[in-house]
Amino acid sequence: MPGDGFLGSIRDRFHAISSKRFWKSLGVLLAFVGPGIITSNVDNDAGGITTYSLAGAHYGLSLLWLLIPITVALVIIQEMGARMGVVSGKGLSDLIRERFGARITFYLMIVLFLTNLGNTVAEFAGLAASMEIFGLSKYLSVTFGAVFVWWLVVKGSYKSVEKVFLTACVFYFSYIISGFTANPDWGEIGRATVTPSLRFDAGYLTMAVGIVGTTIAPWMQFYLQSSVVDKGLQVEDYPYTRLDVVVGSVMVNVVAFFIIMLCAITLYQAGIRVETAKDAALALKPMAGTYCSGLFAFGLLNASLFAASILPLSTAYTICEAFGWESSLNRKFLEAPQFYGLYSIMIILGAGIILLPNVPLIPIMYYTQVVNGLLLPVILIFILLLVNDRKIMGEHTNGTVMNLISWLTVAVLIVLSLATVLAAVL
Numbered sequence: 001m002p003g004d005g006f007l008g009s010i011r012d013r014f015h016a017i018s019s020k021r022f023w024k025s026l027g028v029l030l031a032f033v034g035p036g037i038i039t040s041n042v043d044n045d046a047g048g049i050t051t052y053s054l055a056g057a058h059y060g061l062s063l064l065w066l067l068i069p070i071t072v073a074l075v076i077i078q079e080m081g082a083r084m085g086v087v088s089g090k091g092l093s094d095l096i097r098e099r100f101g102a103r104i105t106f107y108l109m110i111v112l113f114l115t116n117l118g119n120t121v122a123e124f125a126g127l128a129a130s131m132e133i134f135g136l137s138k139y140l141s142v143t144f145g146a147v148f149v150w151w152l153v154v155k156g157s158y159k160s161v162e163k164v165f166l167t168a169c170v171f172y173f174s175y176i177i178s179g180f181t182a183n184p185d186w187g188e189i190g191r192a193t194v195t196p197s198l199r200f201d202a203g204y205l206t207m208a209v210g211i212v213g214t215t216i217a218p219w220m221q222f223y224l225q226s227s228v229v230d231k232g233l234q235v236e237d238y239p240y241t242r243l244d245v246v247v248g249s250v251m252v253n254v255v256a257f258f259i260i261m262l263c264a265i266t267l268y269q270a271g272i273r274v275e276t277a278k279d280a281a282l283a284l285k286p287m288a289g290t291y292c293s294g295l296f297a298f299g300l301l302n303a304s305l306f307a308a309s310i311l312p313l314s315t316a317y318t319i320c321e322a323f324g325w326e327s328s329l330n331r332k333f334l335e336a337p338q339f340y341g342l343y344s345i346m347i348i349l350g351a352g353i354i355l356l357p358n359v360p361l362i363p364i365m366y367y368t369q370v371v372n373g374l375l376l377p378v379i380l381i382f383i384l385l386l387v388n389d390r391k392i393m394g395e396h397t398n399g400t401v402m403n404l405i406s407w408l409t410v411a412v413l414i415v416l417s418l419a420t421v422l423a424a425v426l
C-alpha cells in the first residue's frame with residue numbers, strides 16, 4: 001500500500017539518522033579514550049600476572065571476590081587524577097611542586113625514580129622469561145625489546161604511540177580466551193566471585209594485600225594525569241575521559257579475574273605450586289593444552305613489553321613536570337632532551353641490569369614492592385589534598401559523598417600498604 005511505502009521510507013530514514021548518530025558518537029568517544037585504558041591495563045605487568053597466577057595456584061577461587069572492591073577503589077582514584085588533568089592542564093608532580101614546594105618534590109622524585117627503575121627491571125625480566133618459553137635467549141629478546149620500545153617512543157608522536165599502546169591492550173584478551181579454553185564450572189566461579197571468603201592466616205592475607213598492591217601502584221597516578229594533559233583533553237571532554245577511566249579499571253580486573261580463575265581450576269586443583277608466571281605458563285601445557293599455555297605465555301610477553309614502555313615513560317613525564325622541563329611525546333628529542341634522556345636512561349638501565357650475569361632479581365622486586373607500599377598512601381593523600389583545592393579545581397572539587405568514599409578508600413589502602421610492608425619485612 002502507498003501508506004506502507006511512505007511509512008517505510010520514514011522508518012528507513014529514521015534508522016539511517018540513528019545509525020549516523022551512533023557512529024558519530026562512537027567516533028567522538030574513540031577520539032578521547034586512551035589514557036585510562038592504557039594506564040589500567042599496563043598495571044597487569046609481569047609482576048601483576050605473577051601475583052594473579054600465584055593467587056589462583058595457591059588459593060584457588062577464594063580470592064576472586066576481592067576484585068570487586070579493588071575495581072571500585074581503582075575507579076575512584078583514577079577518576080580524581082583524570083579530573084585534575086582536564087581541569088588544571090597540569091601533571092600531578094607539577095601540581096605537587098606548586099602546592100607543597102620544591103624540597104618535598106625533589107625527595108619524592110628520587111624515591112619514585114628508584115622505585116620505577118626496579119619495576120622496569122622486573123618488566124624486562126618478564127620479557128626474558130616469556131621468550132625463553134618460546135626458546136629465545138634473553139640476550140636477544142631483551143636487547144630487541146629495549147631497542148623497540150625506545151624507538152617507538154622517541155621516534156613517534158603522542159597519537160602514534162597511543163595507537164600502539166591501545167593495540168597492545170587488545171592482546172590482553174589472550175588471557176580471557178585461555179580461561180574459556182579450560183572449560184570452567186561457571187556456577188562455582190560465580191559463587192566464589194560474589195561470596196567473600198575470609199581467612200586470617202599470614203599467607204592468605206599477604207596474597208590478598210599483594211593483589212591490591214599490584215593493581216593500584218604509585219606510578220599509575222602520575223602517568224594517567226600526564227597522558228591526559230599530553231593528549232590535550234579539556235574540561236568539556238571530561239565525560240569521555242571518565243568513561244575511559246571506568247572502562248580501563250573494569251578491563252584490567254576482568255583480565256586479573258581470568259588469570260586467577262584459570263590457575264585455580266587447573267594448577268590449584270592438581271596441587272601444582274608455581275613461583276612465577278613463566279612456571280604457570282609451562283605447567284598449564286599438560287593440563288589445559290598447548291594452545292592455552294601458549295596464549296598465557298604470549299600474554300606475559302605482551303604485558304612485559306607494554307609495561308617496559310610505559311614505566312620509563314611515566315618516570316620521564318613525572319620528573320620533567322616536577323622540575324619544569326618540557327615533557328611531551330609531541331616534541332622532538334632536541335626540543336625535550338631531559339624528557340627523552342630520562343626515558344632512554346630508564347630503558348638502558350632496566351634492560352642492562354637483566355643482561356648482567358647472576359643479577360639478584362628477587363631482592364630487586366622484593367624491595368621495589370616495599371617502597372611501592374610505603375609510597376602509595378603518600379601519593380594518595382597528595383591527590384586528595386590537591387583535588388579538594390579550589391584554587392586548582394574551582395567548582396570541580398570532590399563533593400561530600402565523594403570525599404567520604406575517597407578518604408575511606410585511602411584509609412583502607414593505607415592499612416593494606418602498611419600490611420604489605422610489614423609482611424615483606426617480617
